[in-house]
Amino acid sequence: MGTESAGTEQRQPVMSDVAKLAGVSHQTVSRVLNGAPHVRPGTRDRVLAAIRELDYRPNSAARALVTRRSQTLGVVSFDSTLYGPASMLDGIERAARSAGYFVSVASLRSLDGRSVQEAVDRLRDQGVEGVVVIAPQTSAVSAVARLSSSVPIVAVGSGNQTRVPMVSVGNRFGAGEATGHLLDLGHRTVHHLAGPANWVESQDREEGWRLTLQAAGAPVPDVERGDWSARSGYQAGLRIAQLPDVTAVFCANDHMALGLLRALHEAGRSVPDEISVVGFDDIPEAAYFIPPLSTVRQDFGELGRRALELLVGELGSTAPSPTHAQITPELVLRRSVGPALRR
Amino acid sequence: MGTESAGTEQRQPVMSDVAKLAGVSHQTVSRVLNGAPHVRPGTRDRVLAAIRELDYRPNSAARALVTRRSQTLGVVSFDSTLYGPASMLDGIERAARSAGYFVSVASLRSLDGRSVQEAVDRLRDQGVEGVVVIAPQTSAVSAVARLSSSVPIVAVGSGNQTRVPMVSVGNRFGAGEATGHLLDLGHRTVHHLAGPANWVESQDREEGWRLTLQAAGAPVPDVERGDWSARSGYQAGLRIAQLPDVTAVFCANDHMALGLLRALHEAGRSVPDEISVVGFDDIPEAAYFIPPLSTVRQDFGELGRRALELLVGELGSTAPSPTHAQITPELVLRRSVGPALRR
DNA sequence: GGCGCGGATGTGAGCGTTAACTTGGCAATG
DNA sequence: CATTGCCAAGTTAACGCTCACATCCGCGCC
Numbered sequence: 001m002g003t004e005s006a007g008t009e010q011r012q013p014v015m016s017d018v019a020k021l022a023g024v025s026h027q028t029v030s031r032v033l034n035g036a037p038h039v040r041p042g043t044r045d046r047v048l049a050a051i052r053e054l055d056y057r058p059n060s061a062a063r064a065l066v067t068r069r070s071q072t073l074g075v076v077s078f079d080s081t082l083y084g085p086a087s088m089l090d091g092i093e094r095a096a097r098s099a100g101y102f103v104s105v106a107s108l109r110s111l112d113g114r115s116v117q118e119a120v121d122r123l124r125d126q127g128v129e130g131v132v133v134i135a136p137q138t139s140a141v142s143a144v145a146r147l148s149s150s151v152p153i154v155a156v157g158s159g160n161q162t163r164v165p166m167v168s169v170g171n172r173f174g175a176g177e178a179t180g181h182l183l184d185l186g187h188r189t190v191h192h193l194a195g196p197a198n199w200v201e202s203q204d205r206e207e208g209w210r211l212t213l214q215a216a217g218a219p220v221p222d223v224e225r226g227d228w229s230a231r232s233g234y235q236a237g238l239r240i241a242q243l244p245d246v247t248a249v250f251c252a253n254d255h256m257a258l259g260l261l262r263a264l265h266e267a268g269r270s271v272p273d274e275i276s277v278v279g280f281d282d283i284p285e286a287a288y289f290i291p292p293l294s295t296v297r298q299d300f301g302e303l304g305r306r307a308l309e310l311l312v313g314e315l316g317s318t319a320p321s322p323t324h325a326q327i328t329p330e331l332v333l334r335r336s337v338g339p340a341l342r343r
Numbered sequence: 344m345g346t347e348s349a350g351t352e353q354r355q356p357v358m359s360d361v362a363k364l365a366g367v368s369h370q371t372v373s374r375v376l377n378g379a380p381h382v383r384p385g386t387r388d389r390v391l392a393a394i395r396e397l398d399y400r401p402n403s404a405a406r407a408l409v410t411r412r413s414q415t416l417g418v419v420s421f422d423s424t425l426y427g428p429a430s431m432l433d434g435i436e437r438a439a440r441s442a443g444y445f446v447s448v449a450s451l452r453s454l455d456g457r458s459v460q461e462a463v464d465r466l467r468d469q470g471v472e473g474v475v476v477i478a479p480q481t482s483a484v485s486a487v488a489r490l491s492s493s494v495p496i497v498a499v500g501s502g503n504q505t506r507v508p509m510v511s512v513g514n515r516f517g518a519g520e521a522t523g524h525l526l527d528l529g530h531r532t533v534h535h536l537a538g539p540a541n542w543v544e545s546q547d548r549e550e551g552w553r554l555t556l557q558a559a560g561a562p563v564p565d566v567e568r569g570d571w572s573a574r575s576g577y578q579a580g581l582r583i584a585q586l587p588d589v590t591a592v593f594c595a596n597d598h599m600a601l602g603l604l605r606a607l608h609e610a611g612r613s614v615p616d617e618i619s620v621v622g623f624d625d626i627p628e629a630a631y632f633i634p635p636l637s638t639v640r641q642d643f644g645e646l647g648r649r650a651l652e653l654l655v656g657e658l659g660s661t662a663p664s665p666t667h668a669q670i671t672p673e674l675v676l677r678r679s680v681g682p683a684l685r686r
Numbered sequence: 687g688g689c690g691c692g693g694a695t696g697t698g699a700g701c702g703t704t705a706a707c708t709t710g711g712c713a714a715t716g
Numbered sequence: 717c718a719t720t721g722c723c724a725a726g727t728t729a730a731c732g733c734t735c736a737c738a739t740c741c742g743c744g745c746c
Contacts, residue, residue, distance in 0.1 A: 065704095065733085
């Protein structure tokens, strides 16, 4: 008459249920589950059959408790709505899965260090074994650097911080390629529509642009600045369209380039005949802008994968080696660039 | 001389360490942690001080083991690189956090039912308390419906499946609004650039378009079909540009509309003078297409939030009530539409 | 002034698993 | 034929927490 009286109780089967059914001890079931040696094939088969029959699932909490390993990694992401972060998250998840890990996410509300610390703590409380931080703002990066945490952390996408292992894109290189190409086409100089000043990515791309101009002895125009959005690109574009001597613009990302293209279009300045435009990222839509946008391609998925690889390596060894992997971006030429006409 | 000899051992503090330091029993610590009543303020303070001093963190695995609650929800997502899924994921995560849950993600490799089952199982093995499935393909939706799972599931974004609680967008309504508006402007009929045939979203939008045309007694042209990408929109656009009598096109999403706009531009067919175009989604860039795209806005973040709300409700009650919430999209007018000229 | 009562705290068991031993065999060895 | 050694299991004890219950204390009551 107890609560267990009904034969078909709701209770999930546990290891000892399987053991009983297979006529072995629970430890043998554990051995089978973990692929431990010294189990006779026949025994193994009986256990596996029992597992199937009961539809037994090991309890991950119990396992985590005793092994002290949760098989879970955390990802801290700033604005996972953007194409870049979303792609990285995707890459990380796929890589994590094939490495046998689960992925738990935590979005940041704001960019300050406290928010990063909070997110990492949250993940840590959940018991993640390691954390990937996708937080390209300088403030966040330095926050990560001074993070007090017992779990391994790797940062992704940016920065030259040395204390934290990191995988990043050759932003300076990519910016240099874009700028250099425009100069080679005969443009006297190249204007720059930069990203937010507090993003490492912005800073690096701007630096790559500036250094290339200086190396070529070209004048360095004032920088226009946006916030990565098409809207901000449009507004900057309205200003740029007023400048009489602009013949080439390098944009820090494709979305702003989209806005710029529209502003130039409305101002009646033809791209690429009057003005050449190059973006950064190579989002899937870039090839379908009007005109198709030349841009610097970066492989976000690969970025995520490499970050995870780094993190898993970190987990294996006890040495917190501050590695710094880098991915090389690639200039993709489309119709938005052309030779300088007036000169 | 034992391994514990060093005063500064690595071992994470546990509840009994806190208890010892505070001069109470572990149970009292537990009470403080869980906000249980019957703890004297002074005692509480001593415990809190001890917790702070040791930087104690409760072990979530141990707690999950005994409470049988992991405080974790799972999200199954198809292509979290796309704007829609990424935004929903973001909305879900934020909502989950404020409801006190962690979020674990699992991306699908392919669309078939097996893959969905696999992802849900994976999450379940991890011990999630509930699952949100963002899987708009018909195959996935029906897979969810017949999913054998002990955890509550809600689907998001699509479908008219009754067995599973779901929150979706009024796709038919939105499509009808768009189509109706174009007809009101005097267009004899409206062409449709549809999404993949196996997506519920495509089907619903197509149906909304078709019904509106029929209700208005307008002829129903053959449907062009893409795969949501700008590339496919461009290719369809090249075909559409050949058709002499097209004056209005309703696209199943904004990305395809972008491709369409470029194809029309290249073919020398002016938008909106010759052809009006309406998209669906209102991605942030839509306002910066050339020309700015009229589209049907859907609030993905809200969608995610509502899905989570539904799931949490499901968790509370034992009754698996198949609710079906719906979000109403909104037509946003921009310069890509105009009155029909020839008539 | 003994009694009951409820607030504050302690005790012990158990969640489901793995780790570390222990125990039986049986074949190879001297 | 006793001894070693290894394979194939079983037994027991954690892991760190919460739950149910037991205990202690001081107070108001008749």
